[in-house]
Amino acid sequence: MPGYRGLYVPGPTNMPFRVRQAMDIALEDHRAPDFPQFVLPLLADLKKVFQTKTGYVLVFPGSGTGGWESAIANTLSPNDTVLASVFGQFSLLWVDLCQRFGLKVDAIPVDWGKGVPLDQYRAKLAADKQHTIKAVLVTHNETATGVTSDVAGVRRILDDLGHPALLFADGVSSIASIDFRMEEWGVDVAVAGSQKGFMLPTGLAIVCVSEKALKANETAALPRCFFDYKDMLKANAQGYFPYTPAATLLRGLRVSVDMLLEEGLANVFARHHLLASAVRAAVAAWGLRICAHGPEWYSNTVTAVMAPEGFDANDIIRTAYNRFDLSLGGGLNKLAGKVFRIGHLGWLNEIMVLQALGGVELAMHEVGIKFEPGSGVGAAVYHLSKAGEATRIAAE
Ligand SMILES: Cc1ncc(COP(=O)(O)O)c(C=O)c1O
Structure with missing residues (x-):
């Protein structure tokens, strides 16, 4: 028809014409001397979308799933315990990913239609006097059920209890669409993908990491290569990438970030x-x-x-x-x-x-x-x- x-x-999602036009360009040299003039302001402006001043935004070729993997592989060690809850297909898959990485996952089952159970998170974290829980997972917006959870509420629990676990948020279907405050909510790794609120084709895992997550990165023993935060940050500091970036998508991302900020x-x-x-x-x-x-x-x-x-x-x-x-x-x-x-x-x-x-x-x-x-x-x-x-x- x-x-x-x-x-x-x-x-x-639907892609704006401005974004499409920005990507209708010849392929370019990602090692060109003027490439950093494009990359550095883009990374700086992405921080505004995550609502952080102190965090670092890293853009990997990949999708949201790659973003999840990066969070786990960069900050944790085999046999570490993570606290999670399952209330839809995406919170379920994140748990599956953690298990495949050899983590112990305490996954609280929740009715599909509800979200992160704050009371149960509080009870589990309060009982964890030895601080064996190294990370707490929150699927901010469960796309399978249309449920948004209270990330700030989880932060409050961690703070109330003085629990040092890292806080990971899956913002794949929330970031750039629903209020998400990396800094204020004390999120340590936030994960987004290009094909939702960023209005781009699939192909980028956009993650934001805190100083605390980078500290954890120094001792985290899980293997990583493609998603290594240290490699990415080192190259990004100069306005480059550790391997060939998805430069055409980054050109589109420039415009989508402009549109969000405008x-x-x-x-x-x-x-x-x-x-x-x-x-x-x-x-x-x-x-x-x-x-x-x-x-x-x-x-x-x-x-x-x-x-x-x-x-x-x-x-x-x-x-x-x-x-x-x-x-x-x-x-x-x-x-x-x-x-x-x-x-x-x-x-x-x-x-x-x-x-x-x-x-x-x-x-x-x-x-x-x-x-x-x-x-x-x-x-x-x-x-x-x-x-x-x-x-x-x-x-x-
Ligand atoms: C909440 C959520 N997390 C993770 C993913 C996985 O992302 P991707 O399909 O980009 O790998 C999706 C995909 O729809 C999602 O909605």
């Missing part, structure tokens, strides 16, 4: 909140439930919608794709067939959200789900309009 395909998976991070976060709450208003108007168990868990970048009883969410997703050129995210692992996910992050505005909601309505109607066509779109229109503003503000 002619016209735009709708891309509403929670990453990769809009202003606070405005970026407010826009994501507005668009997400319009999606949630639509879901409520359809009479459906979302996977997140309550407002304290709602994600502003992805909403996992529960298919009604008797319907397979995959039929909705397939119909949306085959009939209406609309990509929605599927249910992962035990949510397969139970949810479809609407990604609402990155380069996105009101009418793009209405396109997604309209497409979902078409697909749901087509598979025979009983709901009032137009009800979700109408609720979102109201929510996004001036008329909805007063209700919206009152509800927040």
Whole structure:
């Protein structure tokens, strides 16, 4: 069918034309004498996106998974214990990665639909008088369920208890879209990928590390090479990389960081909140439930919608794709067939959200789900309009 395909998976996201144009260039010499004039300001500006002054941003060729691996391999030793919680496919995979690296993982199982269990983290850390827990893992935004967790809350627990564990945050689907404060929250390694809030193709693992993480790096015994922080920082200090960087993606990243900073991070976060709450208003108007168990868990970048009883969410997703050129995210692992996910992050505005909601309505109607066509779109229109503003503000 002619016209735009709708891309509403929670990453990769829609790519701005400015970013695309910035990458439509000849390949370049990454050892050129003027390359540092491009790299050094980019690394400095990336710190603003992570909201840190003292942290270091490292950009590896890779994806979010590589960022996870870098955090583990650079700061820990075999048999170290880490504290984690599992409440969706991505928090689960991070635990799996830790186990494959020979770490002991105390992984607290949580209902899929909730997030990091602060009380249980507090209890485990309080009981750990010998400080055997070396790192605490927090999946800031669980993309599989549309759940955002309280990273600052974990920091408070560590501080209250005087526990020295490192704090790792997976911000793959939050950083550059949802408020994330590396410095204020005392995060030691934060992981992002290029294909979500940064509005780029997949291909970069963007991580931010604290001084404390670099101190841990000095004694950490796990093997590392490609993701070695020391090698990367040494070369970065001169404006270069220890191996061939994904320079074309870095040119795109330059523009995406410019766009984020031009809009202003606070405005970026407010826009994501507005668009997400319009999606949630639509879901409520359809009479459906979302996977997140309550407002304290709602994600502003992805909403996992529960298919009604008797319907397979995959039929909705397939119909949306085959009939209406609309990509929605599927249910992962035990949510397969139970949810479809609407990604609402990155380069996105009101009418793009209405396109997604309209497409979902078409697909749901087509598979025979009983709901009032137009009800979700109408609720979102109201929510996004001036008329909805007063209700919206009152509800927040
Ligand atoms: C929260 C979260 N963490 C990690 C990952 C893995 O990232 P990647 O697929 O870029 O390796 C994803 C991917 O969607 C994710 O959503």
